[in-house]
Amino acid sequence: MSRGPEETREIGFRLGRLLKPGDIVGLYGELGAGKTTMVKGIAGALGIGDREIASASYMIISEYRSSPPFTHVDLYRIESADEVEDIGLWEQIGGGGISVIEWAGKAEGLLPDDMIKVRIVTAGETGREITIEGIDEKDRNNR
Ligand SMILES: Nc1ncnc2c1ncn2[C@@H]1O[C@H](COP(=O)(O)OP(=O)(O)OP(=O)(O)O)[C@@H](O)[C@H]1O
Ligand SMILES: [Mg+2]
Numbered sequence: 001m002s003r004g005p006e007e008t009r010e011i012g013f014r015l016g017r018l019l020k021p022g023d024i025v026g027l028y029g030e031l032g033a034g035k036t037t038m039v040k041g042i043a044g045a046l047g048i049g050d051r052e053i054a055s056a057s058y059m060i061i062s063e064y065r066s067s068p069p070f071t072h073v074d075l076y077r078i079e080s081a082d083e084v085e086d087i088g089l090w091e092q093i094g095g096g097g098i099s100v101i102e103w104a105g106k107a108e109g110l111l112p113d114d115m116i117k118v119r120i121v122t123a124g125e126t127g128r129e130i131t132i133e134g135i136d137e138k139d140r141n142n143r
Pocket of ligand 1: 002007029035102
């Protein structure tokens with residue numbers, strides 16, 4: 001449970017530290033749930049400043065030259081799964097980088113089964129129920 005934007009960002013930061021090259025993270029949650037806030041935390045773990053992270057009104061895919069490279073995808077303005085194909089998503093995620101996808105539900109069925117899923121559910125003004133699936137923290141910490 002997150003009680004404010006800072007906490008969501010911190011949860012993102014901790015998740016970001018566990019990510020490995022090739023990981024894809026899908027974010028689910030309504031408008032204003034805190035998906036971009038979480039992306040800023042994840043990006044921070046890769047050394048990317050949060051002012052560099054743009055919002056969906058400006059971009060669909062942004063790439064950052066971090067190590068490993070980071071790709072931020074926001075499918076908010078996408079209307080159908082066909083359009084997901086049109087934007088060339090597959091050429092830009094996967095590979096050796098780390099990718100996060102806001103509004104992953106819009107590409108349901110097209111994204112890999114082993115994708116890490118983050119669900120954010122609004123609980124009042126500043127409460128957010130956050131669940132993360134598909135990542136085994138213990139396994140990763142022991143590498
Ligand atoms: N616990 C919380 N975690 C994250 N954001 C919160 C929280 N409580 C309040 N907020 C507020 O909710 C908003 C979340 O905005 P953000 O852009 O991260 O959401 P989003 O899910 O990316 O929205 P969009 O669907 O428009 O892309 C911010 O204004 C933030 O201050
Ligand atoms: Mg957003």
